[in-house]
Amino acid sequence: MKNLIIASTSTLHGGSYLEYLMPPLEDHFSGCGTITFIPYARPGGISHDDYTGKVAEAFALLGKKVIGLHEFDDPVKAVQNAEAIFTGGGNTFLLVSQLYQFQVMEQLAGALKNGTPYLGSSAGSNITGLTMQTTNDMPIIYPPSFKTLGMIPFNLNPHYLDADLQSKHMGETRETRIREYHQFNSVPVLGLREGSWLDVKGETIILKGDLKARLFRQGQEAEELEPGSDLSFVK
Template sequence: MTDLLLLSNSTNHGRDPLEHARDAVAEVLDGRTELVFVPFALADHDGYTERIATAVAPLGVRVRGLHTAADPVAAVRSAPAVFTGGGNTFRLLAELYRRELLEPLRDRVSEGMPYLGASAGTNIAGPTVRTTNDMPIVEPPSLTSLGLVPFQLNPHYVDPDPASRHMGETREKRLAEFHECNDIPVLGLREGTWLRVRGDWAELAGVSTSGGAPGRLFRRGAPGEDVSGDVSDLLAPASEPVWG
């Protein structure tokens, strides 16, 4: 049974890493005492792993950085749980392709291994990373990602500021552009929130730091709508891309 915790962000302003979601992390780990951490979205793998280890230590969980494994594929295949951290989505995906880790991760999740993601680690849980906010600082072989859920994700979703004089695209405008070429839902996750998935059940939870519902849902040809609580209907198979 698929078992996912997909966080918009790992750290709320003024709080320690994962502090705002510690109960949710404990629930998905369900007594497991070991976690494999995927730090490839940031350049400082050791420092990032240490920060996550400190964050989950109060839960009695030990952390192993995947970058330290002599055989990363074997480490994923034997991992009791995996947490993929945030940073740059393109760098993360490129490293997963280079180390041939996408298929082992998909396999383990299909076997019921808990997968936790934050920011970039949440982006790659969708079918592609085409709705990430990040700059493509490297070029992965493909934009196809893990496909753990059948819809696109947009962590760090920010609502338009009606008082802003900035003339560039808002997040909502960019997602509307995505839907000019694609027919697949996009779930925006506001800061401080997360998506929990277990089998055919999905729920939005957490407390948005900007107020309002945890998520905002975008579909092709329809205005965005705030969503919270049970969103299990999103787990239905998505349509194929439109492209034009």
């Protein structure tokens, strides 16, 4: 049975890394001693070692050991044998490219379908959808496919921002960009605001956190979903 926490972000303003998620993560990873961390998204070009060290420091508070996937000679076997998996944020194009390069995408999907506890934040959450096409990231590298894990039956837009009506900025809003996506694609998109996450147990998908999420479906008006909503109806 799938067992995922899919978070918009790893860090809230004024908080430390993963601090706001620690209470649910303590329960989520309660049966795991070691978490395999996928550092491929590399925010700001941070090294795999430094990124893994940052994550290890955070999870030490829960008594968990963290090992970076890049430290294994065989990343496919590492994913297959992982007690738990966390994919961090950064650039989704880079993340997806490397998951395909190391032939990990299919194995990761299989592990999660079989119940390996998973945490994703930002880019690591983007890949839980059907495709990565609604990421906010720049296309710094060209992945062989936009297809991702398909753990949820829709796409995500993490870090979703509402339009600032007081701003003089004349560029596209997030809502505009998602509507552009729906000119050519029918997959629903969930705008996940900062501090919100999805708790996935099997086929049940519950919105957690204090904020609403914004659901976009092709040819329909956007819908605001309350915290605690079951998103299993979204197809």
